[in-house]
Amino acid sequence: MEQRIFAGITVAILLLSSLLLYINNDEEQNDNYYTGDNGLVPVWERVNQNFNTTGSYSYTLVPGQYNINGPESIFIDVDLPDSELGCTITDDCEVHLGLWLPDVPNGTKIPVIADVGPYYDDGDVDALTPANRLGKFLIENMVPYGYAVAQVSVFGTGMSNHCMDFMGLSEQIGIDAAVTWLGTQEWSNGNVGIVGKSYDGTTPWQAAMFGNPHLKTIIPISGLIGVHDLMWKNGSMEARGLAMHNGVYGSFGWDGDSEDWQTVCRGYAEGYANGPAAYLAGDEVNYAGNTYWTDRHFLERTIQNYNGSIYFIHGMQDWNVDPHMAFPAYKQLQDAGFEIKGLFGQWGHHYPDRPGDHNGMAEGRGAEAYPQSVRYDWAQDLLEWFNYYLYDGNMKPALHVEMQDNMGGWRVEQTWPVDDRELLKLPIGEGLNVVSGSGLVGPTNTLTLETDIFENETRISGMPTFHVDVTIPPGQTSGHLYIELSIAGGIHLGHGVMDLRYHEGGRECGQPCTVTGTVNAKMEMFALDVVIPAGKALELVVSQTNDDYIPSPVSSGYVTIGTNQNSVLTLPIIDRGPNDLFMPPIWYDEEI
Template identity: 35%
Template sequence: MNDSERTPDHQYVTRRTLLQATAAGTAGLSLSGVASADDDPIDDPLPVEDPPVDFVCDPDNTEHYTEVSAEPTHEFGEEETIELESEQDGKKIQLGVLKPDLEDEETAPVILRATPYVDDLREKSLRDCVRTERLTENYVERGYAVAAVAVRGTGGSGGCMELFGPNEQADVDQAVTSLGEADWSNGNVGIIGRSYDGSTPWMAARMGNPYLSTVVPFSGVPDMHDLLYRRGAPEPRGYAILPGLYYAISLGVHSPATGVGLATYLERLSCPDNYTDGSVWSLYAGATGERDPSGYWTERVLKRGVARNYDGSVLMVHGLQDWNVNPSQVYPWTDELREAGIETHIYFKQFGHHYPDDGRIQETDAYNENWADFLLAWFESELKGRDENVVEDEIDTVDVFDASVHAQHSGGEWYTADEWPPAEASETELFLGTDGNLRATPDPETNEEIVYVDETREYDPTQPSDPEPGCRACATFVSAPFDDEFRFAGGPELTLTVTPTTSGGHLTAYLWAVDEDDEAERLGWGQIDLRYADDSPAAEYPTPGEELDVHLPIEPLDAIVPEGHRLAVVLHQGTTGDRTYSPTPAPVVVETGGETAMALQAWNAAAPRASLDVVGEREDSGSVFSGGQTNRTDLSVAVEQPDDETVLVRETIPEAWTVDEEHGDVAATTPATDGTHVYFGLDDRRSEYDALTHFATAPDDLEESGEYTFGPLAVTTETADPEGDDARPLSDREWTRLEGTERDVIVTAVDI
């Protein structure tokens, strides 16, 4: 979760960073016998050769952020470094505070950032620290104190870095209490931050700190185990990487001169137990997907107690394209917070691991040039108790309280609502058909597809791998084009029946919007290990060869499929979300047709090409045939809606029967998994076919006696010339099957 604000190369944990972290962790283990010291001379900084990154406090930082439009009401006042004694074990908790210049008896609320990404603050200014600069420059002159607390084992704080551990949680809670009780404070504290810093707000919230009035988490992690090992599908970060990385950060590996003294450095070198425990239980969780029996991960679930204890408000900020901290970390948890009576506002936009006013998204629709004003309006209400209308009069910006949801869908449009997904979105289902079609009604037939890891491709778990529609190791289901814009939001879920080939295996699912030129845009994804098919807390190993019911969730999204485009579902076993993978890849058989479906919250329940209403009839020359006998089939097809739509027609001839291509109206044939497909109307495409005839000869081998099925009929609206260079083959087009147009016949063959 090292979330660079200025350098895109640091947005994700790189392999070089991982090597540094591993090396640092190894060094720490080898020096486990070094004793800690009480004295901490600041003139003994840790020498490090690595170049600086953006979490150091450096006056030359050039972070991009928006500025408030309201005129200053105060001047900058006193800045001080406060050192508390931890109530847990007496270790130092270092706080930096920059106050506005207050009149006698005047008080100020506090905006706090609790972070591991800060230097020792005794000779640093919060105005120079990249994670607090945007706060000090915007809000101190508007009457707010801005503070930063270095979580234990980082910056100038003592103790060992715990990666959200219980002592760290208690230290943050103690810092909030100290700020709330200060004689210059009005008693209201808000915590704000992104990534790791967006997770620390939940530490004080879960404890019900009475001084915590609001939290504004950006891409926060309230459940680290769920982020790294959700449904048994681990991230590479989960395999001992994060404990090692943050141990390295605590040693100052990423900073040329953090100001950490020699004594603190030696103390942190003596902290390998934290690193070792985290590494051991990371490996355990990666292998099993479970929370460990030691409680290491359980005590890091920050959600616990929030609904029961917290009495403040929440402004939840998250990018729906954030694959560093997946959106499932906050939704549907937002619903639970609201049900608990916690005022919860949602800000969901189409960005990644960014601030809404991050310079890297400045040229996109997700960028909010009024973000600083938006936050000021929030703080005025939640920390100063000011009337929202007064705030709106003084600040030329949107009223943040006109609705509790501010969101953006994938088409770029901004909207407000009272809930998310908005109430007008209703539950609907799309079904995975046997012919690779995504349809509005269940397919009466069932079939099977197999997904597997394609050994001809390279799979690097640290790199993106998003199989698109049609990949050879995938099961792909594509809708017909939509007559109207199709919009859906929330967390879609696939209900599947699968047959694993081993006692493990996993599935990934991707959603794509596909345009007229077959260009695909990814809308969402999800992944599970089959040991967690029903989201059980413990791994339940499937039995090879036995069917298994699976519920596969898609990460929360707010998506648009434009008019004329198609929606595609791709099942696969590749990596997902740029980083997640599975240690148990093995072929999985997926049942298609029947009730296999994807449930989603959609704005229009209209199915793909919902207006296409087609009826078909058939008449065969008999129901029982002897070997070598010919069946004459007469077909009729009519498009009832829309009136001007023309279609091609497809019939299925059962396997072992021979199609007579010289007689009748057959225009073309292609082999199929269940026999032969014959096509009509290629040269004379119509909306109504009164009499289509084809002839097929029954098998005459005695062993081939039995029941056979003709049909069903199917139609397609695709108009491309099948002979054109860029035309899709007939077998790959989007076919709509006509229910009730099958016919079962009996063959009694004879030896010849």
């Protein structure tokens, strides 16, 4: 009993230490801020706190008090179905992780933060070395505050055996096994959180599908809610969709050792056929019992089974993992009752706090929002989030959206897209005018449209639509469109894409999956939050394709756009002004 009381007192000290340390520190240097009703400093007041704004990434306001022990090398036994082949043939399936622990008093129960992915010793350091991607940041910032940090290799990568299943069933089961192990150790308080970016930002969604009672929070950063969901938009495929599994990640399982034969597993074999098949069809080719793509869709099962919180982070200029992985998923999760917070800045495929990445953004693709995009308060933000959801603290973080517009302004919203937006409809001939082109669109022909001048500064926030009449010529069964919205004579604002077999929008195509004659293509752009300066007009260019989208062979011909009132550009407009914006703690330079 005495040991349990002592451990409980220690946990309370861990929870209070971050608050007491930085309040005492700031009282000595700067007291020009206030705390909210939850006992935490609101995000708009952090600019008045003494954050370190000179590093290559963010730090907590004050370092934690515990020394760092580790790493320990851990192998976890995983029970896979025999149908997965690979390591199941020899019944020795193992997932490997590196583990760092705080030097806390004996008997103290601590939570775990994990970064799970394929890159340890496959494109980055091994799992026993703090990774520059995120592990080093987590170990330096969180272990001294009483958190364990684990770097976990998915199957077929690092020191984990089996094959590179590319987000399939084997990988999902392996991640769930790691969560269970981390949550059931003698030193663990039973609470696990998973955080990571890109592939490592997808593993949190995979873990959440199982409803594991130890998984209390996930922080997906530019992660996938589904594999097909990412690489196909309205039936249109990104170039990498053809060979993402075997061409990009499949080689991770081949390293010249005695376990290379385990790469012969079910998911690896299926990957060869499903990329080309989905390219031709545009959908998930769920025929004859094929479940390759549906096995790799995570959002629906997360909504059904997960019982934890979500801190959703995505770059609004991320064209590696596009923003349609965040929207409308954010509102779906919010409507489903999850405790959820969002952080959405005008960075690319990056972490929120890396100036060395943010300063490389192109004009019209995030450059205008730098350096305000860099969130040097992010480590503190994560600490407050983990203290509440992993240490069962009593200071609950604000559950809101922090959205940055393309000019750098940050504001707080209760959801996104916001509920008070108004729709500005601009039909061709009534506010949207033909500037060049006859309406014929194909490999060498485009159509350029332009709006009237906006007299006042105007904010577009959400997913604009372009519902446009399109005629497919006789003998052709589809077509392909790409639209780009920009300031007339100025910067890019947003874009959208569609295979016309999917002219109703979405991911389902009727059978037979063909289209002829004239249809109204209901195109939706990727999420954007942008400012139109007063005195400027918008330009909309309609072409066959751009960026890295590849029209299917049946969709590569010419089509004709109806330049009539049935073709309508709709802009979601919000009313926000300077008083709605806040400035985070940022790095300044006299030349900026």
